Amino acid sequence: MNRITCWAALACTLLPCLDAQAQLFRRGSPPPRNYGQQTPYQQPQQLQNSGNSGTNGPAANVNSESGNAASGATAKAVNGPKLHWSQSLTDKRDHDFGAVPKASKQEHVFSFVNQLDSELKLLSVWASCGCTKPTILTSVVQPGETAKILAKFDTLNFDGQRGATVTVRVQRSQPYNESAEVQFTVKGMIRRDVVLNPGAVDFGNIAVGQGASTKVRIMYAGNPSWNISEVRSSNSNVSGNLVETRRDPNSRRIDYELEVQVSPEHPAGILNDELTLVTNDSASQFVRIPLSGLIKQTIQASPIQLGDVTFGSKVSKTLILNGSTPFSIKEIRKSSDRLSFTLPEGSKPLHMVKYEFEASHEGPFTDTIVVVTDDPNQGEVTIPFSANVKPQAIEATYAQNDGN
Numbered sequence: 001m002n003r004i005t006c007w008a009a010l011a012c013t014l015l016p017c018l019d020a021q022a023q024l025f026r027r028g029s030p031p032p033r034n035y036g037q038q039t040p041y042q043q044p045q046q047l048q049n050s051g052n053s054g055t056n057g058p059a060a061n062v063n064s065e066s067g068n069a070a071s072g073a074t075a076k077a078v079n080g081p082k083l084h085w086s087q088s089l090t091d092k093r094d095h096d097f098g099a100v101p102k103a104s105k106q107e108h109v110f111s112f113v114n115q116l117d118s119e120l121k122l123l124s125v126w127a128s129c130g131c132t133k134p135t136i137l138t139s140v141v142q143p144g145e146t147a148k149i150l151a152k153f154d155t156l157n158f159d160g161q162r163g164a165t166v167t168v169r170v171q172r173s174q175p176y177n178e179s180a181e182v183q184f185t186v187k188g189m190i191r192r193d194v195v196l197n198p199g200a201v202d203f204g205n206i207a208v209g210q211g212a213s214t215k216v217r218i219m220y221a222g223n224p225s226w227n228i229s230e231v232r233s234s235n236s237n238v239s240g241n242l243v244e245t246r247r248d249p250n251s252r253r254i255d256y257e258l259e260v261q262v263s264p265e266h267p268a269g270i271l272n273d274e275l276t277l278v279t280n281d282s283a284s285q286f287v288r289i290p291l292s293g294l295i296k297q298t299i300q301a302s303p304i305q306l307g308d309v310t311f312g313s314k315v316s317k318t319l320i321l322n323g324s325t326p327f328s329i330k331e332i333r334k335s336s337d338r339l340s341f342t343l344p345e346g347s348k349p350l351h352m353v354k355y356e357f358e359a360s361h362e363g364p365f366t367d368t369i370v371v372v373t374d375d376p377n378q379g380e381v382t383i384p385f386s387a388n389v390k391p392q393a394i395e396a397t398y399a400q401n402d403g404n
Contacts, residue, residue, distance in 0.1 A: 097188030203293030
């Protein structure tokens with residue numbers, strides 16, 4: 001046998017062995033090892049599923065990681081997932097305007113308190129749909145203050161079911177500058193067959209104790225048998241009186257006149273409510289009409305917020321009360337002896353009331369000031385008072401060691 005024939009015979013003998021070994025490795029079998037070891041070999045899949053904490057080497061690492069993952073899953077199940085700081089700002093992220101008339105004024109203010117330990121900046125805002133126009137009302141919000149974003153629903157240029165995502169880009173300054181996005185959603189059904197004229201029930205400014213009324217027209221085009229059976233109010237001091245002024249079956253036009261009244265008993269504050277029209281339309285029974293206005297006190301006074309005050313000090317300030325007509329102050333009530341007021345004399349539209357605050361105790365201080373007047377529309381003016389008494393700064397003196 002020549003040399004070539006010998007090499008060919010040897011190759012035929014070795015190739016099946018090499019191929020068998022290659023297939024063995026591809027199936028995940030172990031490479032050759034020391035057969036003196038007594039620990040049986042386990043497949044990688046078995047190692048990951050193994051629960052033997054005493055296994056050495058890779059098995060121990062796998063089990064350790066599995067145990068940590070399991071304990072972490074348990075902790076999350078108990079404590080819940082940790083939210084990103086931007087997600088923890090607010091949990092009120094959606095608003096439904098409901099079914100609203102065409103060309104009506106529809107606005108909503110999203111607000112949340114800055115609960116972070118740093119200043120919060122509202123950098124920009126945009127909406128995913130042209131049916132909603134967002135505006136930032138508070139661009140810089142300090143800790144404890146309220147951030148506000150206004151969302152206007154465009155009922156003039158759009159109709160039907162509409163919705164949008166409002167995205168606000170915010171930035172915190174501590175522990176370092178970091179930006180994030182906060183999203184809100186709005187939706188509503190803009191009815192093309194119901195029109196409100198004017199587009200909102202806006203009372204403007206109303207003097208407290210006087211009440212007010214205004215009228216709007218509700219125009220419908222469609223089913224000749226359509227009608228409004230009831231007017232519901234979300235405010236017990238606001239009511240609506242409805243009168244049908246037109247019903248034309250030929251043109252399929254139905255008109256109503258709605259008179260909205262604010263009771264003189266309505267307390268001072270912002271009027272932000274709605275009326276609900278109850279109709280016989282089975283597809284969309286309710287139609288919402290927004291209300292807005294401001295019930296103003298005849299005597300204006302701002303809350304007293306002293307902020308930080310040093311312990312042991314005495315603060316002297318002036319409280320300003322401004323009325324639309326002359327009035328006199330009969331009494332000033334407060335609950336704490338740490339506050340004292342000098343009662344002014346005479347009847348005039350503007351009073352400058354001097355007061356003192358004694359910072360005799362550390363910590364937050366709040367009180368409610370009640371100014372009793374002879375004004376027929378506002379016998380009492382309630383004024384919140386707040387201060388934070390901080391300890392005095394202590395200069396530390398260090399004695400030098402003289403070596404004795």
